[in-house]
Amino acid sequence: MNYFKDKVVYQIYPRSFNDSDNDGFGDIKGITEKLDYLKTLGVDYLWICPFFVSPQNDNGYDVADYRNIDPAFGTMEDLEELIAEGAKRNIYLMFDMVFNHCSTEHEWFKRAMAGEEKYKNYFYFKKPVNGGMPTNWVSKFGGPVWEYVPEFDEYYLHLFDPTQADLNWFNEDVQNEMCDILNFWINKGVRGFRFDVVNLISKPETWENDYEGDGRRFYTDGSRMHEYLKLMNSKAFGNGDFITVGEMSSTSIENCRKYSGEAEKELSMVFNFHHLKVDYKNKEKWTVMPFDFQELKQLFVKWQLGMQENKAWNALFWNCHDQPRSLSRFGDDKNYPKESGKMLATTIHMMQGTPYIYQGEEIGMTNAYFTDISQYRDVESMNYFEIMKSEGKTEEEIYQILADKSRDNARTPMQWNADINAGFSTATPWIGVNPNYTTVNVESALEDKESIFYHYQKLIQLRKTHKAISEGEYVPMLMEHDSVYAYRRVHDEEEILVLNNFYGKKTTVELEDVEGYEVLISNYPNKDIQKTMELDPYESIAYIRK
Secondary structure, three states, X not given: OXXXXXXXXXXXXXXXXXXXXXXXXXXXXXXXXXXXXXXXXXXXXXXXXXXXXXXXXXXXXXXXXXXXXXXXXXXXXXXXXXXXXXHHOOOEEEEEEOOOEEEOOOHHHHHHHOOOHHHHOXXXXXXXXXXXXXXXXXXXXXXXXXXXXXXXXXXXXOOOOOOEEEEOOOOHHHHHHHHHHHHHHHOOOOOEEXXXXXXXXXXXXXXXXXXXXXXXXHHOOOXXXXXXXXXXXXXXXXHOOOEEEEEOOOOOHHXXXXXXOOOOOOOOEEEOOXXXXXXXXXXXXXXXXOOOHHHHHXXXXXXXXHHHHOOOOEEEOOOOOOXXXXXXXXXXXXXXXXXXXXXXXXXXXXXXXXEXXXXXXXXXXXXXXXXXXXXXXXXXXXXXXXXXXXXXXXXXXXXXXXXXXXXXXXXXOOOOOOOHHHHOOXXXXXXXXXXXXXXXXXXXXXXXXXXXXXXXXXXXXXXXXXXXXXXXXXXXXXXOOOOEEEEEEEEXXXXXXXXXXXXXXXXXXXXXXXXXXXXXXXXXXXXXOXXXXXXOOOOEEEEEXX
């Protein structure tokens, strides 16, 4: 089934996308208002982050009701209108399903806390071990993964925030609930699902302390993962042209080959995050260091070739709601914003897999560069602000780390124009607007024919017209080059050669076979291909030979 291979997905973080009722908080009607813009860009699917009923302790990833819309985002009628209006434009919705955990405000957890045994079995309640927690694992958001409930003399598991209780997938009632939820939305016309940290749902049969790490090796890519994915596929989305993608936390290529292998009947594709840890000092997120370009290249090549071998499929991305902005991270948002923004786009969109565009990426949005903790809203960032203070880091160090690594960098309001609050809302937004909105915005991008926006638009069009891009083989090149990431894409008689200079200085590449190539897309004035080529700062160029 190759129906998704020429498609492009656009991710929307709804609270920051567009505020239709001017309460400072983005909403579903706000997305509907911008469908024509998204149609102009050319995307096929909208992955929308959770807008279900939620206390919003983790910005909607703490779901209290999987079948209803949080009033802050609108109504079911608003959603049905979005689905219908999107379909008129051949744009379909991909919902974000958080099936590893639910909010402690969910009816299931409330009934568990009331002592109903059926619902206690929806979660992991464990007795103390040696008078303390069942294991020594560390939460993804800092602190322990266990929360004590005095009335039961038990702990419940939460790999994330204490208000996000992990669901017990050993329980067939939980499995059936999740399949029913998927079918509820399929019947509404939803055509895709993104599964949040889905490779954490298979927990271990026995629980033990981790004296080597934070516990993740015991609950990541668990022994029943493939069984659970096959179950959802067979009972829900496996019988139609649905796009499904799993967010795979700390995963392995061996597992991902199966999760998205054509023959496996599990998911269409997978996200992995290894390439977004190449600027982690000692593999720790809350650190500052320049990204390791050679490691980045090697990871791209490993995953491209490794997935290709098994007819498995990558989700390609630089940005999402959980990552700082790639233009600030891997490009140069001060001196070469256009050039490096286009280069990063070409790098991703020309590889094998399905490209994902995160809102604002297509106009060159950057990190927020907040300077005070009061500007942050993200629970993870605020937790780690206190953790880093307790570790003895200076405020200067902490603010530099937050400016580089906080998830809030991706969550500032979408920049539509140079009006108040970037045209997002006339009310004070829930999180501050990036001050560069006066120059970096949709309105100015649409007026400038050389903007990053039109480069993205062309990349999307090329994917739909060239099988070498949508389905071709990936062949790495120039692996030893210290600043250029290069590869070829090959399909039948069509061949595409892609050169990307990742640095703000000129460099030279030596090519062997240069006959018959012509420029397909470039971020500088077109250059004829030569055996010895000088690439400008952040230059990106793709050639095609038929």
